[in-house]
Amino acid sequence: MGKVEILHALDLRLPAGRWTAVVGPNGAGKSTLLRVLAGLLPTAGTVTLHGRDLRDWPARERARQLAWLGQGEPGAEDLSAYDVALLGRLPHRAWLAPPTEADHAAARQALQATQVWDLRARRLGDLSGGERQRVLLARALAVQAPVLLMDEPLAHLDPPHQADWLAVVRRLVAAGGTVVSVLHELGVALHADELLIVRDGAIAHHGPCASPDTHRALQAAFDERIRVLPVQGSWVALPQEEPIHADRDTPH
Amino acid sequence: MTRAPWLALALLLLACLALAVGVSVGSTGFDSLRHALQDPVARQIVAEIRLPRTLGAWLTGALLGLGGAVAQGLFRNPLADPFLLGSASGAMLAVAVALAWWGAPAAAAALVPRLGLTGAAFVGALGGVMLTLLLAQGVQHTLRLLLAGVVVGHVLGAVKDLVTLAAPEVLAAMVAFMLGNTSLIGWQACGVMAAVLLPALALAWALARVLDGLSLGEATAHSLGLPLAPMRAALVSVLALATGAAVAQAGLVGFVGLAAPHLVRSLARLTHGPLVVLSALMGGLLLAVADIVARVLIAPQELPVGVLTAVLGGTYLLWLMYRRTRGGGGR
Numbered sequence: 001m002g003k004v005e006i007l008h009a010l011d012l013r014l015p016a017g018r019w020t021a022v023v024g025p026n027g028a029g030k031s032t033l034l035r036v037l038a039g040l041l042p043t044a045g046t047v048t049l050h051g052r053d054l055r056d057w058p059a060r061e062r063a064r065q066l067a068w069l070g071q072g073e074p075g076a077e078d079l080s081a082y083d084v085a086l087l088g089r090l091p092h093r094a095w096l097a098p099p100t101e102a103d104h105a106a107a108r109q110a111l112q113a114t115q116v117w118d119l120r121a122r123r124l125g126d127l128s129g130g131e132r133q134r135v136l137l138a139r140a141l142a143v144q145a146p147v148l149l150m151d152e153p154l155a156h157l158d159p160p161h162q163a164d165w166l167a168v169v170r171r172l173v174a175a176g177g178t179v180v181s182v183l184h185e186l187g188v189a190l191h192a193d194e195l196l197i198v199r200d201g202a203i204a205h206h207g208p209c210a211s212p213d214t215h216r217a218l219q220a221a222f223d224e225r226i227r228v229l230p231v232q233g234s235w236v237a238l239p240q241e242e243p244i245h246a247d248r249d250t251p252h
Numbered sequence: 253m254t255r256a257p258w259l260a261l262a263l264l265l266l267a268c269l270a271l272a273v274g275v276s277v278g279s280t281g282f283d284s285l286r287h288a289l290q291d292p293v294a295r296q297i298v299a300e301i302r303l304p305r306t307l308g309a310w311l312t313g314a315l316l317g318l319g320g321a322v323a324q325g326l327f328r329n330p331l332a333d334p335f336l337l338g339s340a341s342g343a344m345l346a347v348a349v350a351l352a353w354w355g356a357p358a359a360a361a362a363l364v365p366r367l368g369l370t371g372a373a374f375v376g377a378l379g380g381v382m383l384t385l386l387l388a389q390g391v392q393h394t395l396r397l398l399l400a401g402v403v404v405g406h407v408l409g410a411v412k413d414l415v416t417l418a419a420p421e422v423l424a425a426m427v428a429f430m431l432g433n434t435s436l437i438g439w440q441a442c443g444v445m446a447a448v449l450l451p452a453l454a455l456a457w458a459l460a461r462v463l464d465g466l467s468l469g470e471a472t473a474h475s476l477g478l479p480l481a482p483m484r485a486a487l488v489s490v491l492a493l494a495t496g497a498a499v500a501q502a503g504l505v506g507f508v509g510l511a512a513p514h515l516v517r518s519l520a521r522l523t524h525g526p527l528v529v530l531s532a533l534m535g536g537l538l539l540a541v542a543d544i545v546a547r548v549l550i551a552p553q554e555l556p557v558g559v560l561t562a563v564l565g566g567t568y569l570l571w572l573m574y575r576r577t578r579g580g581g582g583r
Contacts, residue, residue: 035471038471038475039474040471040474059477059478062477063475063476063477064477066475067475068471068472068475069472070469070471070472076467076468077330078467078517078521079467079521083464083521083523084468087468087476090464090465091477095458096458121521123521136468139468139472143476
């Protein structure tokens with residue numbers, strides 16, 4: 001099969017200890033970018049983690065540094081929520097060794113952080129979409145990696161649980177963690193420290209969320225079909241039925 | 253999680269019970285067991301026929317149950333079958349070619365061609381898997397592997413049909429093989445299957461965490477630092493060896509490999525470590541019981557055990573689908 005270049009001319013530094021939200025229109029290459037950062041896709045260039053080429057990291061060591069939460073992860077229907085969370089400890093466990101106290105503690109903390117501790121004995125296949133998503137987030141949190149990459153982690157989450165997710169991310173970042181998340185929910189993405197706007201397989205803009213430049217770039221990336229507005233100290237993005245033009249109020 | 257050891261114990265005890273019933277049941281009835289100590293013929297019936305065939309049925313079932321659990325984990329598909337990688341069609345083709353070559357069916361009854369057939373089935377099963385791997389260009393892509401297995405199954409099946417068309421006299425012997433039969437399993441076959449089962453089970457258990465990781469998708473498994481390529485190759489070897497050994501000794505015994513892991517999962521929520529072990533125990537029990545039922549159902553005639561497992565397994569599968577569709581609305 002032929003190879004298709006999805007991303008091009010990428011030169012990007014993601015600062016440690018910050019939350020970067022990756023946004024952009026459908027098909028822009030956001031998920032591909034995240035998969036490249038996780039070392040899941042081949043690239044012509046290099047991705048470095050703590051200054052070292054990702055391909056040079058031993059697999060388990062890399063796994064302890066870099067946790068991943070994919071989009072709509074399939075399967076594991078028959079595992080209990082607890083066993084799923086415990087899978088996040090695999091990079092920490094010696095081969096054939098049973099989980100240690102620390103592993104159980106990490107799984108418990110993660111399940112409590114995402115409010116699914118009470119569901120721990122249930123089959124993953126029996127949970128609702130939102131509950132399942134929170135168990136999978138707990139699995140990624142249980143890795144306790146300093147860097148966490150998440151592809152559309154808010155899928156299936158209702159607004160209160162989106163707010164809970166936001167709190168989890170804030171805690172991680174406050175503790176020195178680095179979070180990179182692909183988000184469709186621009187209202188949530190605008191809470192991030194930095195916004196990475198991807199369009200047509202390239203980086204259209206990378207800057208602080210609060211900056212007017214970033215807001216303008218965001219509006220442009222969506223063909224001026226959204227408008228970023230301040231609401232009670234934070235920002236929201238509202239969809240527009242018609243593109244916003246400077247002269248739109250001018251009568252014809 | 254704590255249920256697994258009890259379940260294992262129960263399955264082992266039931267297997268012992270099945271073994272006890274298995275040596276008591278046959279065309280000469282319970283008398284053979286009663287006179288086994290005095291009568292050399294009765295002793296031979298019990299020790300050389302009933303005991304190895306019952307144990308052989310258990311071992312065949314255990315191999316298929318293990319293969320089923322590995323296949324379902326590897327392909328992340330609860331309907332995956334241990335014969336999915338072309339081992340069944342490979343074995344059938346090899347047996348058809350061997351029979352045509354020796355001019356069976358008269359010769360097939362003799363010992364040497366019988367061993368030759370077993371060997372041919374084993375080589376054929378492994379050959380079928382190899383061809384699938386070749387077509388799929390390795391074990392990297394699960395979907396490609398699955399598709400290649402289906403293609404190989406159809407192509408080798410068609411070649412087997414051509415062979416049987418060219419040599420129609422092998423058809424009767426082929427049918428016996430295709431229906432699955434435990435009646436000819438002797439101590440040697442038991443030895444071969446046990447020699448495959450133990451290392452295959454140990455390897456599958458050691459690699460179970462890869463199956464656990466894979467259940468969350470390939471990307472997540474990779475992100476957890478699992479070296480997927482070599483481990484997948486090892487799991488495919490387990491699958492090929494287990495099904496190859498089973499199909500070579502007992503022919504095509506369907507549905508045990510599919511049903512055993514499902515039965516285990518319906519009894520307990522398990523990670524793949526205990527699941528592969530318990531699926532082997534469950535598969536063994538299923539086939540040992542099916543073997544007994546096949547002997548008594550239309551006694552003194554015998555049903556091919558494969559027919560029985562297909563009927564029972566097929567019914568179970570229909571029930572499973574019914575239950576899933578009925579309970580699946582909320583999922």
